[in-house]
Amino acid sequence: RLLLSIKANLENVTNLVPASVDFEYFFGVKCTSCNEFTQRSYPLTASCEEHHVSTGKDNTAHFVWRCGLCKRESSAKFEASSPPQPYSNANSQFAPFLIIDCRGLEFISFDPRGIWKCEGLDSRALFTEVEFDGGEWVDYDEKAKMPVGISEIESQWSRA
Numbered sequence: 001r002l003l004l005s006i007k008a009n010l011e012n013v014t015n016l017v018p019a020s021v022d023f024e025y026f027f028g029v030k031c032t033s034c035n036e037f038t039q040r041s042y043p044l045t046a047s048c049e050e051h052h053v054s055t056g057k058d059n060t061a062h063f064v065w066r067c068g069l070c071k072r073e074s075s076a077k078f079e080a081s082s083p084p085q086p087y088s089n090a091n092s093q094f095a096p097f098l099i100i101d102c103r104g105l106e107f108i109s110f111d112p113r114g115i116w117k118c119e120g121l122d123s124r125a126l127f128t129e130v131e132f133d134g135g136e137w138v139d140y141d142e143k144a145k146m147p148v149g150i151s152e153i154e155s156q157w158s159r160a
Contacts, residue, residue, distance in 0.1 A: 001079070001160035004098040004110055010089035011149040012121045012141060017086045019117040019128055021046065025098075028109030031067035031074065038068070041111045044100075046078040065105055074104030099160045110155035120144050 010016065018025075026041035044063045061075035082099040100107065116130040116137075123143035130137050136151035 001099055001101050002107060003096055003158050003160040004100070004107070004155060005094040005158065006087055006097045006110070006112075006153065006155050007092060007094045008087065008089065008150050008154070009092065009152040010087075010118070010121075011151075012144065012146050013118040013127065013148045013150065014088045014121050015086040016088075016116055016118045016130070016150065017084050019115040019130070023084075023114055026111035026113055027107040028111075029065055030106045030108045031070060031072060032104055032106055033072045033074075034067060034070040036067055036069040037108055041109070044076065044078075046083075059103075061103070067105075072104055074102070076100050076102045076105060076107070094154070094156055097155075107157055110157075112153050112155075118150070120148060 008016065022045060024043040024045050026043055028038060028041055030037035046062060061077045063076040064073065066073050079099040079101055084098050085096055087095055087097065112132050117126065117128045118130055119126050120141045120143060123141055125141050125143045127139060132153060135153065136149065138149040141148045
């Protein structure tokens with residue numbers, strides 16, 4: 001099991017999460033058998049239909065991947081008991097975000113592309129179309145009469 005933790009510089013916003021249960025997460029992958037890794041980011045969706053894994057009995061996964069070097073089949077599955085946790089910028093530290101059960105692979109990077117949502121820190125105004133073009137997002141909170149933004153998004157993987 002791997003834990004993805006994130007941190008970001010949140011300006012006048014809080015509770016950053018993917019905007020939809022159909023959100024596509026993009027991860028870099030490393031084979032734990034031969035240590036081959038890929039620069040390509042692969043999409044993974046928690047709400048997608050689970051695929052059957054050819055190894056093992058009655059195994060299913062959200063992501064099935066075959067290493068290009070050793071040809072080993074590996075898989076990953078979102079933990080149903082661990083939905084994405086809203087990020088609130090507590091002390092600008094890494095905060096747990098997501099747990100994924102991995103078999104034969106490790107995720108080594110996270111690309112935050114896609115549509116996210118957050119809310120105004122004081123006004124609680126909802127921002128439902130947050131996209132990180134160029135690695136940041138900026139807008140204006142009409143209710144609070146102040147600029148809002150998210151920048152410097154970072155991620156790290158660790159054992160859960």
